[in-house]
Amino acid sequence: MSDDSHMHCCNDADHDHNDHADPGADLTALRERIAQAVRDVKAQTPLAQSFTNFVTINLVANAQLAAGGTAAMSFLPDDVIDTASISGADYINVGTLLPFYKDALPQIARAFRKTGHKWVLDPVAAGIGKTRTEILRAFRAAPPTIVRGNASEIIALATMWGLVSPDEASRPAGVESVDEVDAAVDAAKTLAAFLAKFAPNGQAAVAVSGKVDLVTDGEAVYRLPGGSAMMAKITGAGCSLGGVTATYLAVAEPLVAALAASLLYNRAGEIAEAKAEGPGSFQVHLLDALWNLTPEQVAESPIV
Numbered sequence: 001m002s003d004d005s006h007m008h009c010c011n012d013a014d015h016d017h018n019d020h021a022d023p024g025a026d027l028t029a030l031r032e033r034i035a036q037a038v039r040d041v042k043a044q045t046p047l048a049q050s051f052t053n054f055v056t057i058n059l060v061a062n063a064q065l066a067a068g069g070t071a072a073m074s075f076l077p078d079d080v081i082d083t084a085s086i087s088g089a090d091y092i093n094v095g096t097l098l099p100f101y102k103d104a105l106p107q108i109a110r111a112f113r114k115t116g117h118k119w120v121l122d123p124v125a126a127g128i129g130k131t132r133t134e135i136l137r138a139f140r141a142a143p144p145t146i147v148r149g150n151a152s153e154i155i156a157l158a159t160m161w162g163l164v165s166p167d168e169a170s171r172p173a174g175v176e177s178v179d180e181v182d183a184a185v186d187a188a189k190t191l192a193a194f195l196a197k198f199a200p201n202g203q204a205a206v207a208v209s210g211k212v213d214l215v216t217d218g219e220a221v222y223r224l225p226g227g228s229a230m231m232a233k234i235t236g237a238g239c240s241l242g243g244v245t246a247t248y249l250a251v252a253e254p255l256v257a258a259l260a261a262s263l264l265y266n267r268a269g270e271i272a273e274a275k276a277e278g279p280g281s282f283q284v285h286l287l288d289a290l291w292n293l294t295p296e297q298v299a300e301s302p303i304v
């Protein structure tokens with residue numbers, strides 16, 4: 001789905017002020033940092049390590065490679081902790097859990113906190129199951145740099161961390177969202193501000209995916225229209241977006257990494273939709289588009 005009406009709002013050409021207090025100038029600077037992050041990944045092929053679910057692990061690795069990074073998957077705490085020394089950032093996804101994860105994941109998160117290692121959390125199905133809730137609660141004391149999830153997951157995580165009051169209207173939704181992205185604005189901002197307090201350089205971000213994505217560093221809120229409804233008809237569009245967010249986090253600050261990955265996915269989804277005949281070919285075209293999109297195309301995408 002492409003929505004060119006949003007282009008008018010924030011196309012930098014619409015702003016002719018160069019005053020630094022001007023949001024147009026700030027957005028121009030932000031777009032340059034996004035382009036630079038995409039360029040840096042293509043030039044540096046950074047490693048982002050993943051501890052992720054069994055359903056979509058292959059798509060996560062292939063998407064990281066297509067974006068220009070490299071991938072390594074592991075489930076062994078000492079392996080993950082040692083590899084973090086050569087990994088620019090890590091990606092942790094709680095989609096499919098095994099009993100030993102209850103100890104392994106908090107142990108890994110504590111090790112990352114100790115060394116200041118950056119990581120992205122995808123709180124898949126947050127709110128469902130005693131073990132998942134125990135693991136996600138444990139991350140509160142050793143939080144990620146970025147949380148990326150759908151609206152229901154972001155609301156559930158912020159609620160279980162006691163950052164927002166329980167919302168009667170929102171319920172855990174399995175791996176798919178039942179909430180609109182805008183229902184998660186307060187949860188996302190509060191969560192990002194909380195993460196920033198723990199981050200070594202005071203910077204963090206939350207990315208909420210959906211029809212229009214929402215990215216925040218706890219202060220500014222950016223809405224990113226576009227993408228394709230077909231992205232919800234393959235498994236792992238969200239998971240691989242999380243993995244690619246970690247790839248960008250390896251070279252860029254959290255807000256820029258979250259924006260770059262979400263913008264890349266929106267454009268890639270649109271290109272894939274135009275070429276695909278169904279979900280199978282959609283996934284193939286999505287990977288090709290992740291590979292072929294230029295830093296400029298990503299950075300020029302609509303930001304509302």
Ligand SMILES: Nc1ncnc2c1ncn2[C@@H]1O[C@H](COP(=O)(O)OP(=O)(O)OP(=O)(O)O)[C@@H](O)[C@H]1O
Pocket residue numbers: 001124149150175176177209210211212213226227228229230231232234235236237238239240241262265266269
């Ligand atoms: N209806 C839609 N229209 C446009 N883009 C969409 C739509 N739904 C999802 N997307 C895009 O798909 C990608 C994945 O987001 P989604 O919210 O489906 O993640 P998710 O629920 O965590 O997915 P999963 O857990 O299956 O990997 C994002 O880039 C998002 O912008």
Ligand SMILES: Cc1ncsc1CCO
Pocket residue numbers: 053055056095096124175235236239
């Ligand atoms: C389908 C599915 N089940 C557990 S994880 C996962 C991938 C999407 O989150």
Ligand SMILES: [Mg+2]
Pocket residue numbers: 122124149150175238239
């Ligand atoms: Mg998901």
